[in-house]
Amino acid sequence: MLIILNGNAREIEISHLRNILLRGGSQFKEVNFMGENIFLLFNGTPHIAREEIMKTGIVKKILDIKHPFKLSSREFKSETSVILVGSVAIGGSEPVIMSGPCSVESEKQIWEIAAEVASKGAHILRGGIYKPRTSPYSFQGLGVEAAKWIGSAGKYFNLPVVSEVMEINDIETLYSYVDIFQVGARNMQNFKLLKELGRTNKPILLKRGNSATLNEFLMSAEYILSEGNGDVILCERGIRTFVEYTRNTLDLNIIPAVKGVSHLPIIIDASHATGRCDLVNPVTLAGLTAGADGFIVEVHPRPAEAFSDGEQSLDFNQFGQLIEDWKLIREPVLALRNKQSAKRIKVA
Ligand code: PEP
Ligand code: MN
DSSP, rough: OOEEEEETTOOHHHHHHHHHOOOOOOOEEEEEEEEEEEEOOOOSOOOOOOOHHTTSOOOEEEEESSSSOOOOOOOTSOOOOOOOTOOOOOSSSEEEEEEEEOOOOHHHHHHHHHHHHHHHTTTTOOOOOOOOOTTSOOOOOOOOOHHHHHHHHHHHHHHHHHEOOOOOOHHHHTTTTTTTTEEEETTTOOHHHHHHHSSSSSSSEEEOTTTTTTTHHHHHHHHHHHHOOOEEEEEEEEEOOOOOOSSSSSTTHHHHHHHHOOSEEEEOOOOHHHHHHHHHHHHHHHHTTTSSSSSEEOHHHHHHGGGGGGGGOHHHHHHHHHHHHHHHHHHHHHHHHHHHHHHHHHOO
16 A cells, blocks of 8 residues: 655654554555655555545545555556656657677777767667676676776767666765666665665666566566665566577567556667577567667677677677668657557556
């Protein structure tokens, strides 16, 4: 149950409501979200009678949301959230293009890639600074030096930067160089990290864990939202299946499924989903056709020499081809997006 307060509720009245809930044995969290003061009552604790809550005179509305996720649900907010990063809108009418290397390897490398992807129309520059690697003996990222390089390349080419934070300390280190904090698949349920990111004022790119269900994915988003930060961009990056010919399997289903129940934008990452550069382009286009709000791809000038994820990185020609192919289907895909979002608004 969500209790949304009137904007003019006074502290003394709020404290009265708090006491009613506590006396009744309810546990709850007080959240300031999208301009609203909300009491979120916890599952499993007694819910107080609506009449008693309404009697306080400070309640705008009470929402009983059927999903386990609340603030990210369309029942809470029916229109898709549009997240602004500089002049880039994520979740609006135009799908967003994020690209760059798996890892920032040198100043020269990131500037070369930034120049290329900017000239081809990318909106956001990606690049790993801290790398979560399966093996402790694989390249682990260059840390704060790399942050400075990607930060200045991004500024120069007017591309906001997205990069992964692996632990709470990384937030402060990267804060002035990075515009979107990425949470990697391996950290999707690092709840302490998610809560800390929820207290920042930067957008979060939340990747789906490789065996996470839709509910688990959105509950992780909820950890960020319930700390006050509503700017969460979901990312489907493939799940673990029995197939052996790709690194993961892109779960295309989750795109329309998320769109049906949540207002958060969702993008796709066919690089990590396939692990194969020859499959990245068709799978990316499939994701856009299914309604994704954008895509993220790994790009490297010489993939064979990449420090990480070379097999799945597009070279400059392949990236150019992807952008050309996207332009071929862009108009009908945009028409489809408009039609589907109009239908959603009507249903809501
Ligand atoms: C990455 O983006 O380079 C990465 C490690 O992604 P994921 O967390 O999806 O594996
Ligand atoms: Mn990678």
